[in-house]
Amino acid sequence: MSRIRLVVSDLDGTLLDESHQLSDELMDKVREYTTQGGLFTIATGRNWYATKHIVEHTSINVPVILCNGAILADPTTIYYESDLATGIMADLLIEAGKSGIAVLLFEHDKVFGFGSEQGIDRFCDKEKVSCETIPPRKDDLLQRKVLKVVLVGPYEVSLSLWHKHRMDVSGQYSFIRSEEDFFEIVKKGENKGKTMLKLAESLGISKDEILAIGNHMNDKEMLMEAGIGVAVSNSYPELMEYADFVCEHGWDKGVIEAMNRFCVR
Structure with a gap:
C-alpha cells in the first residue's frame, strides 16, 4: 500500500462534528x-464564502475543492472553475420557486436565492x-x-420538476442528493x-497516495478515484458500497479513525 501523502475530506457530516463544528481533537x-x-x-458542496472561515482555522495547506468540484481555489487564487449554463435551466428554477421550493444559486463568494x-x-x-434574495x-x-x-x-417535487423540464436529456446538467431535501444541480x-485528481496532478501526487473521506x-x-476511499459510519448506506473502508465512528471521529489507520508516517 502506498504511503498517503494527501488527505481529502468532505466537510458537512464528515469533517465537522454533529454540532457542525470543528472539534479540538x-x-x-x-x-x-x-x-x-x-x-x-x-x-465540499459549499462555495468559498461558506468555507473560508474553516480554511482559516485549520491546517489546510493546499487548494480546496468547492461546489462539488466546480471550483479549485485557495484564499488568493482560483485554479479551476466550471460554471453552469443557466439558460435552459431558468424555467425549471422559476417554477421551483413558485412551487414552494427554495432555490439557492452559488457564485464563488456569494449565495443568492428565491422561493x-x-x-x-x-x-x-x-x-x-x-x-x-433576488427576484425570480x-x-x-x-x-x-x-x-x-x-x-x-x-x-x-424537485425530481418531478427535473424530469418535467427534461433536464435529464439536456446533456448539460446532472444532480446529486446531498441531504434528504437538498437537490443539487x-x-x-x-x-x-x-477535481481531486486535478489537484493531485498539480502537486505531483498519484491517486494511490490519496485518502478520501466522505459521507x-x-x-x-x-472515494472511487482515491487510493483509499473511506466512508464514515454516518454515511448514506449506498455510499458505503463504494468505500474501501467503513469507519466504526461517524463525523469527525470517523476522520480521526481513518487518519490513524492509514496515515502513519
Whole structure:
C-alpha cells in the first residue's frame, strides 16, 4: 500500500462534528499530520464564502475543492472553475420557486436565492451563511455566473420538476442528493473526484497516495478515484458500497479513525 501523502475530506457530516463544528481533537490530528509533511484539504458542496472561515482555522495547506468540484481555489487564487449554463435551466428554477421550493444559486463568494423563505433559512442556518434574495427573473438568472444550484424542499417535487423540464436529456446538467431535501444541480461531468485528481496532478501526487473521506453520494467519485476511499459510519448506506473502508465512528471521529489507520508516517 502506498504511503498517503494527501488527505481529502468532505466537510458537512464528515469533517465537522454533529454540532457542525470543528472539534479540538480533529484539529490536533490535522495539525499533527501536516506538521509531519502530509497535505490536507477539503472537498465540499459549499462555495468559498461558506468555507473560508474553516480554511482559516485549520491546517489546510493546499487548494480546496468547492461546489462539488466546480471550483479549485485557495484564499488568493482560483485554479479551476466550471460554471453552469443557466439558460435552459431558468424555467425549471422559476417554477421551483413558485412551487414552494427554495432555490439557492452559488457564485464563488456569494449565495443568492428565491422561493421558500423557510427553505432558504434552513440552508443558511446549516451552512452558517447569509443569502441575498433576488427576484425570480430569467434575465437576472442569465447574467449570473452560477457554479451550482441547490433546491431545498421535498426531494420528490424537485425530481418531478427535473424530469418535467427534461433536464435529464439536456446533456448539460446532472444532480446529486446531498441531504434528504437538498437537490443539487451541477454541470454534467463535474464532481469532487475529477477535481481531486486535478489537484493531485498539480502537486505531483498519484491517486494511490490519496485518502478520501466522505459521507454522502456527492462523495462517490472522490472515494472511487482515491487510493483509499473511506466512508464514515454516518454515511448514506449506498455510499458505503463504494468505500474501501467503513469507519466504526461517524463525523469527525470517523476522520480521526481513518487518519490513524492509514496515515502513519
